[in-house]
Amino acid sequence: MRHHRTVIQNGNAVPVPLPGRYPGPYFDIERFDSMKVNHHALELEQNYLFSEVAKRIRAFQAENPDKELLKLSIGDVTRPLAKIITDEIKAAAEDMAHAETFHGYGAEQGEAFLRKAIAAYYHKRGIAVDAEDVFISDGAKCDLGNLCDLFDADNTVLLPNPVYPVYYDTSIMSGRRVIFGDGTKENGFLPMPDPAVHADIIYLCSPNNPTGAVYTKEQLAEWVAYARENGALILFDAAYEAYIRDPALPHSIFEIEGAETCAIEINSLSKTAGFTGVRCGWTVVPRTLQFEASLHDMWFRRMATKYNGTSYIIQRAAAKVFTDEGIAAVHRDIDYYMENARIIKAALTKAGIHSVGGENAPYVWMECPDHADSWAFFDKLLYTYGIAGTPGVGFGTAGQGWLRFSSFGTRETVEKAAAYLAAL
Ligand code: MLT
Numbered sequence: 001m002r003h004h005r006t007v008i009q010n011g012n013a014v015p016v017p018l019p020g021r022y023p024g025p026y027f028d029i030e031r032f033d034s035m036k037v038n039h040h041a042l043e044l045e046q047n048y049l050f051s052e053v054a055k056r057i058r059a060f061q062a063e064n065p066d067k068e069l070l071k072l073s074i075g076d077v078t079r080p081l082a083k084i085i086t087d088e089i090k091a092a093a094e095d096m097a098h099a100e101t102f103h104g105y106g107a108e109q110g111e112a113f114l115r116k117a118i119a120a121y122y123h124k125r126g127i128a129v130d131a132e133d134v135f136i137s138d139g140a141k142c143d144l145g146n147l148c149d150l151f152d153a154d155n156t157v158l159l160p161n162p163v164y165p166v167y168y169d170t171s172i173m174s175g176r177r178v179i180f181g182d183g184t185k186e187n188g189f190l191p192m193p194d195p196a197v198h199a200d201i202i203y204l205c206s207p208n209n210p211t212g213a214v215y216t217k218e219q220l221a222e223w224v225a226y227a228r229e230n231g232a233l234i235l236f237d238a239a240y241e242a243y244i245r246d247p248a249l250p251h252s253i254f255e256i257e258g259a260e261t262c263a264i265e266i267n268s269l270s271k272t273a274g275f276t277g278v279r280c281g282w283t284v285v286p287r288t289l290q291f292e293a294s295l296h297d298m299w300f301r302r303m304a305t306k307y308n309g310t311s312y313i314i315q316r317a318a319a320k321v322f323t324d325e326g327i328a329a330v331h332r333d334i335d336y337y338m339e340n341a342r343i344i345k346a347a348l349t350k351a352g353i354h355s356v357g358g359e360n361a362p363y364v365w366m367e368c369p370d371h372a373d374s375w376a377f378f379d380k381l382l383y384t385y386g387i388a389g390t391p392g393v394g395f396g397t398a399g400q401g402w403l404r405f406s407s408f409g410t411r412e413t414v415e416k417a418a419a420y421l422a423a424l
Helices: 029-033 039-043 049-063 083-095 112-124 140-150 165-173 217-230 295-306 312-321 324-350 374-385 411-422
Strands: 006-009 012-015 134-137 156-161 177-182 201-205 233-237 263-268 281-284 355-357 363-367 402-406
Touching: 039 165, 049 374, 083 312, 083 324, 112 134, 112 312, 134 140, 134 295, 140 165, 140 233, 140 263, 140 281, 140 295, 156 165, 165 177, 165 201, 201 217, 217 233, 312 324, 324 355, 324 363, 324 411, 374 402
Parallel strands: 156 177, 156 201, 201 233, 233 263
Antiparallel strands: 006 012, 134 281, 263 281, 355 363, 363 402
């Protein structure tokens, strides 16, 4: 449908301004004739992966109303918030009820008390992160997408394959060239840089979503060296760092020397503290990043312009997570989820099925038996046992023949599913 406002005067088509809009000269007729959409957004699949999985689960439930669903698909937490967190939410809400302690708009970069608590969380591990470089947000997914605002479209983005769909979808939406480093059974789903291939922006996620694989320090050092040689930027998603058990594995890209000149780190309390419905994350954009402009200043400008800030009440709750008591409370839930991962992995091992992850990450990545197609195996598990996973191919071509289990379900769900899996 065309929305032009053209009148014919003396036989000529004349554009007229829309009523109530800018007074003055006529508009350019082109502007009325057709608004142009972002064609890059049309290059995406119709549905976001998790929406597609949810749609198929709903169809299964409609057809099988009496069958129990064992949901191990999306990585959404099931444990309630720790009491220390909900008590702080209540106390912060009470502050808002009194003129002396009421808060209006917050600091653009996030409240200093939370940025300092986050910096201290890094320091405890011996990682140098300055509170001035921490930006508070409503979560990692949004930051990962919004960071695209800082980069020219003319950049080559290197993604691992399989990959968390947000990295791919947002790169495509913003019109960038995308190349892949394939994860395979042979490389343990930890693709390494190829010096013969140039990239400008590199996304890494460790512990990895979807595979649960974790890079060692030496491997991350290779990525940092590659980024520095190529003048590239690493976007490091550390959303699952709290699940690392092996003390030798790195929790942050900033454990690697030189990363402060080539990396941004994104993190979130969604999985660390059960905040998927509460919403709070952060991004570390060091002022030491060396590109043609300061990414720190650009990100500050972007956040000040397009983000209203995470609510004061939630920032108070987030700060509580980083206290000794808070860390102990959230780690009780992390232990619970990691026990779920162990149960799922043990069941697969019993069935003779190869899997990756689940030891330092809340995801178990299983090879589909008999080289089955990911979606076909997803349907089989769903319609035979009521078990919902996420098809590996939904995360990229290198995920074909694999399926991901999330360990964020309840123990009851996990145990029931594991009994079926062990007998596959
Ligand atoms: C997942 O299942 O991969 C995650 O829950 C998605 C997310 O964190 O956005």
